Amino acid sequence: MPAKAPTPKAADKPSREIARLLRDAINGGELSPGAKLPSERELAESHGVARNTAREAIRLLTQEGLVQPEHGRGVFVRVRPKLMRFGRRRYSRAMRQSGLSPFRAEVIAQGRTPDTECRSVTRISAPGEVAERLEIPAGTDVVRRENWYYADGEPMQVGTTYSPWAIVEGSPIADTKKMGHGSIYGRFEELGYPIAYVREEISARMPTHEEAAGLSLPDGVPVIDLWHTGMDDRRRPFEVTRFVMRADFTALDYDMPVED
């Protein structure tokens, strides 16, 4: 009869218990987005634990992306941004010249202001993962363009585009920073490479330090890592872009018919 379970409650570790209480308060609406949590010291005192333990609870919630500490100000319930839906991830030839990339279109649709910046254009020898996708020998010369995409001034994604030097030599693609992403396929068409197929390979991971810093990512936000390959009507790849996107702002939609 003594047994071992008078308290099935299992009274979790204090840090997890505090995290649970706060999580419930957030999900239950008692703490709404943007609200300030009690300070670490207050939490510690009110729960009768050391400050480190309260801190650990907050760390857990931060990792879950529920909450965001701001040095000197406090800990705030994260405002969940609307996901940017890069709607129906289909590519139409019309987009080719329009200069309206899926990114710009979506940002404008959300009533925000898009901005794109080409940070660098360089000629390098192709890294393995690029060469593979371009179906060229590793080490072949390629042009690398690094583009940053902003919404209301906040960086949202980085796209690094590679094209074989042999194809783009002499074209503005090879040396000009000023070139909207949307119109780039027009340039390729002039070069004899009309865009006809695209392939996208998607994975997700935690950002590296550099990415987290560059994209001003809060803790606990993963990135979507998307390799985009553009191919001509004979399925010859002529351009690959690696996008690194904030996962908390990004959703990708694909829509496709089922084949026979």
Next chain:
Amino acid sequence: MPAKAPTPKAADKPSREIARLLRDAINGGELSPGAKLPSERELAESHGVARNTAREAIRLLTQEGLVQPEHGRGVFVRVRPKLMRFGRRRYSRAMRQSGLSPFRAEVIAQGRTPDTECRSVTRISAPGEVAERLEIPAGTDVVRRENWYYADGEPMQVGTTYSPWAIVEGSPIADTKKMGHGSIYGRFEELGYPIAYVREEISARMPTHEEAAGLSLPDGVPVIDLWHTGMDDRRRPFEVTRFVMRADFTALDYDMPVED
């Protein structure tokens, strides 16, 4: 001439410095995948810091997914699993009856053993995000099937499928656990809903506690959150599935023609 920069090295916080050293050792190959790191106490002593500080360094690397602590054994360099590429995410009618889902195909291609388990089949009223996608009023009765997917016994993804009760009533879909995922579209076709279009909406995020526990996710691994909607030839949705997948094992490939 005195200026302010005799030490541009900036001597980072000790925990970050230790993390950096370990990271370099891992990336540089001195510590190869599967290798055991020095214990927390050793690290602390050899760097002249408190154990907590060494611990913090390891926490950083864990969050980056570089390293995995195992209670009672040590901290190990993560073995980066090969991504499972759910190749060319196109759906062919042939798949309809074959019982060979993209998941099973990929796992077998990797020389691993797939397994699928239907954990529950229940009748519930549709949550908002399901109703929206099924284009039915929220609260309408739907059948919910929860499927778990394993490779070599390890859980890789969970798929929760919802279909309107009105459609599947009487069919094995509505009450049988034993039903391969691949063959489900055959059933729907019998019911007058041939699969003709699919839509997939993809985002990524950190897992909830339950998901992390259920999928035995190590710290610092995000999940891919994929809503899959199956539609018939008139674009009427009849089935939606929400997949939650380990991002460290998953890559999704889409291949599509560019429209005019």
Next chain:
DNA sequence: TGGATCCACTGGCTCAAGCCAGTTGCCGAG
């Protein structure tokens, strides 16, 4: 030989204390 036990080792978690570094509002000098 085979099995249970023990112990030295690992990470997990907490405590109490202290100093540093952003942020903000208040208050007093000009």
Next chain:
DNA sequence: CTCGGCAACTGGCTTGAGCCAGTGGATCCA
């Protein structure tokens, strides 16, 4: 009234200590 500086907050990070809970090899007993 304005501006500078201070003080009282906030989180960030470290220390050194202690106990708990898995792991796995050595050891001892039947």
